[in-house]
Amino acid sequence: MYRSLSLYIDGAFIPADERTTRPVRDPATGTVIGALPLATTADLDRALAAAQRAFAAWRNTPAHERSAILRRVAELARERASDIARCITLDQGKPLAEAKGEVVTCADHAEWHAEEGRRIYGRVIPARAPHIRQFTVREPVGVCAAFTPWNFPFNQAIRKMVAALGAGCTLILKGPEEAPSAVVALAELFHDAGLPAGCLNVVWGEPAEVSRYLIESPIVRKVSFTGSVPVGKQLAALAGAHMKPVTMELGGHSPAIVCDDADIDNAATVLARFKLRNAGQVCTSPSRFYVHAKAYDRFMAAFLTQMREVRVGPGLDPATQMGPLANPRRVAAMQQFVDDARGHGGQIVTGGSAAATGYFFEPTVVTELPDHAMLMRDEPFGPIAPVVRFTDLDDAITRANSLAYGLSAYAFTGSTARATQLANTLQSGMVHINHIGAINPEIPFGGILDSGMGREGGAETFDGYLVTKYVTQV
Known part of the structure; x- marks a missing residue:
């Protein structure tokens, strides 16, 4: 059976009710297998407010507590891999073995970020006078908006979730409307792992409308996108107009x-x-x-x-x-x-x-x-x-x-x-x-030129979600 689909806002799964829905089709047959509820403007506002409120507490949550939640997500992903994979195959089309492999390997991403998140360090800078102390700290950038594609619906979404949350940010994610089951499953994993309400929010809708609404909101402080070069350039330009940093993982040839x-x-x-x-x-x-x-x-x-x-x-x-x-x-x-x-x-x-x-x-x-x-x-x-x-x-x-x-x-x-x-x-x-290199969580994934900016994974994984603050005192 294909899973029921919903929004996930402020710790609650929200069904269609009176909202507009979009049909989800099985690409092997073209038949409709589900109905995806699309977010209203009020839903987006609620997600923004929830993420902003949750950030005040989540940014100060000890790293080892955030780490424990990400570790639990990894455990649950492995336990539920078969059911999640079947739904990915139904709405995205890839062979079941590939779908299950996507879920299982992504559990490693949650574990990697659980550990790396405990090692977000600042540094002491030697001063030029003995009575001065100066140092840096790295702090979460704030509420993030992320947009992920349909080709690896579980993989692309979890990368952004664990990077943002592991850094102490909160997140609003719009996944792929054509293959939404994986993102709903991820929301369930984080919910069941004990993630506080509002830290992760999942919305659906017309991509251009949702992306503009979220990026233009003063609540959002960081944008991450995986998708085509033309759309990535549009979103980067929109984010740039509001001086918001971006991570762009775009196309390749x-x-x-x-x-x-x-x-x-x-x-x-x-x-x-x-x-x-x-x-x-x-x-x-x-x-x-x-x-x-x-x-x-x-x-x-x-x-x-x-x-x-x-x-x-x-x-x-x-x-x-x-x-x-x-x-x-x-x-x-x-x-x-x-x-x-x-x-x-x-x-x-x-x-x-x-x-x-x-x-x-x-x-x-x-x-x-x-x-x-x-x-x-x-x-x-x-x-x-x-x-x-x-x-x-x-x-x-x-x-x-x-x-x-x-x-x-x-x-x-x-x-x-x-x-x-x-x-x-x-x-x-x-x-x-001489081989096809595996893209494991310890590897910095990303491109140059029109293929994007920033890296997901590796020691660089949190760079786009942190700001460096310099402190000096006498």
């Missing part, structure tokens, strides 16, 4: 460079499998493949085998390896990429078509594309892989760095010198050499 001295079969297998994770709807998904001409034929043989053999189907089917796209807009976008590729002389080597029912699209490989084709310029965010040749590594790096994206990059080589060159020259927030 990740290059993957395969040198001729690499383990070619391994590179092809690893890249193909990661490419089709969550049907390619991953911001760090490899999405531009540059393969050395000497290795091209061998790479393509292994890569196509992996892409063609993947089992596509409903996420609840245990045999499914790739589920549907999350919504019909993504299906239309995939078709647009395919049509543009054909118009630029690209060869559709495999795939290229949508299914008759549901929001499925075949794993697709395109070759012989010029660099100005849409698929080489714009993030596809789906199961389409363009593969092109290169003969000179410097040229491949230049092409990889030619776009304004800078989230993640991948390279495969057997040479230590080349690996160092690639690590030093690829312009990206994250560079992975």
Whole structure:
């Protein structure tokens, strides 16, 4: 059964009642499986007031008490992973094993922040006179507004929750209306873990209207967003107009460079499998493949085998390896990429078509594309892989760095010198050499250029939620 959906404001779960609702659909079938209540202006005002009131107490709650709550969230997430995952598969579409993996690994994020939150330290600064004492303290920025996407609905939301709450901030979060069950489940986890009322509030609504209302509120002091580059720029501009700091985790168009001295079969297998994770709807998904001409034929043989053999189907089917796209807009976008590729002389080597029912699209490989084709310029965010040749590594790096994206990059080589060159020259927030690096909670996740600013995870995880105060006294 799909879970009942609600708002969560000031410690209370609020059903639809007389509110407007939005249908939630199963992307495998297109059928309606739930109704999501949308927040009224009064609901948003109540959430703002609750977060402001709760901040006065939560900021002064001892770090070890905040830590205990986050630890309990991690325990509950593991206990409830199967039920939460099933609902994620129903409204987002990814295979059940992927959904459960998302929930279980995210319990680590709660535990990491539980521990790091106990280590938010200031420092003593030696003074130039013996009678002066000067030091810094780090304090929570205040009430935060966060906006999270549908591709990893549990992962993206919990990252922002544990960072804000672990730092001593309170939070209003608007999750994805198309895949809301994970965020409602998270509210239940924090509620049952004993989080005080008002520290976390969950609202739903028209994205542009809710984001503007929250960001423009003088109560909100910090904005965090994960999503597309165009929307991220709009929200950053809006926040900037009110001098509010932002954390932006935006899109990517990740290059993957395969040198001729690499383990070619391994590179092809690893890249193909990661490419089709969550049907390619991953911001760090490899999405531009540059393969050395000497290795091209061998790479393509292994890569196509992996892409063609993947089992596509409903996420609840245990045999499914790739589920549907999350919504019909993504299906239309995939078709647009395919049509543009054909118009630029690209060869559709495999795939290229949508299914008759549901929001499925075949794993697709395109070759012989010029660099100005849409698929080489714009993030596809789906199961389409363009593969092109290169003969000179410097040229491949230049092409990889030619776009304004800078989230993640991948390279495969057997040479230590080349690996160092690639690590030093690829312009990206994250560079992975000879494997797909795991994004664990101790890793600083984030991009550069149009792919965003700030980091989630790692030692940097609280930086965006704290302000530094300098104190001097005689």
